[in-house]
Amino acid sequence: MSAEQQNNEEVTIDLRRLFILIRKHIISILIWMIGLGLIAYGVSEYVLVPKYTASTQLLVNRKTADANQAYANQQADINAVTTYKDIITSNVILKGASKYLANPVTLVKKATPAKKAVYKTNDDGTRALVKKAVNAKPAVYKRESKSYSISPSELASAVSVTTTTSSQVFTLSATAETPAKAQAIANAVAKEFKEQIPKIMDVNNVTIVAEAPKGTKSFPNVKMITAVGVLAGLVISLLIIIIKDLSDTTVREDSFMTNELGLTNLGEIASITMPKDWTFTAKTAEKRGSSRRRV
Structure with missing residues (x-):
């Protein structure tokens, strides 16, 4: 038998043994x-912070009526995107966004100062109202979201x-512990960037x-984590089974005794299965001995 055929036979035997195991x-x-899959699911669902x-x-985009200028502006804007990417994550933008997140309000209407009434004096000495007095009105602000205390480094x-x-x-993407906080961070940074980029x-x-x-x-x-847990369970169980099988020194085939150890096969002893109710006693031995003597 050639070495290649012997190797192929060994591989076939190993694969067959693996299938049997x-x-x-x-x-x-x-x-x-199933066990490791459930553990992985439990850890990912209830232990890890989402x-x-x-x-x-x-x-x-810069708006222009000139078609030639519009194309040039478009190319300039495309090239500027990389620069804007660096600016949007700079400390100048993140500082303003952090301040806004601490008090996320937007001015809806400016404050109106108080104005005195205006009168004019007639020829007969009486006063006539020209313009009514205006009461002071405070500025109107709109709260955009819940307040969050986030430092510029955390925003980065x-x-x-x-x-x-x-x-x-x-x-622009933002990651946080809650859906509302992630939304607030993304909108705050985008708003601050839009306001600061002209300056x-x-x-x-x-x-x-x-x-x-x-x-x-x-x-x-x-x-994905649950699938990894199931796969890990498969790999670990196979490793344990294979290592346990390799460490088992039990002789399973006659070929090992003859080929590997060089011993001569003198024969095989068959396994005899006795009835469950059968018992060996002295009387049984005596009967068997007498039956042999008669013969």
Whole structure:
């Protein structure tokens, strides 16, 4: 037998043995897979702190009536997206966003100062009202969301920007512990960036295309972690079974004795199954001995 044929035979025998082991220990394998799968599901669902991500889209676009100038502006805006990506995560923007998140209010109507009534004096000396007095009115503010105390450094780790090649639109994403907090962070950073970019670059070409909705769960991925747990159960159970089988020194085949140890096979002793109610006693031995003597 050639070495290649011997190797193929060994591989075939090993695979057959592995299949036998799997079939023999199928219950144990299933217990390991289901057990680790349930543990992974429990950890991902009830132990790990969930994270939620909300995203808003911003457009970089300068409006112009000249077609030639419009194309040039479009190319300039595409090139500026990379710069804006760095600016939006800078400390200048994040500081303003952090301040806004601490008190997220927007001015709806400015305060009106009080004004005195205006009179004029007639020829006969009487006074006539020209303009009525106006009472002072406070400014009207609108609260956008719940207040959050978040430092600029925390915002830097929570915010990420994604750009697409040759696109004037880029996506700002924020990750937080609750859907509402992720939404508030994304909208606050986008709002602050839109307000500050004219002062920083002397251009006003940023538009918020879509405000961020409430965040969706981004971590943990329960299905994936559960699948990993099931796979880990399969691998661990197979390793335990294989290691246990390799450490077993029981001789299973005659070929091992003859081929590996060089011993001569003198024969085989068959296994005899006795009835359950059969018992060996002295009388039984005596009867068998007498029957042999008669013969």
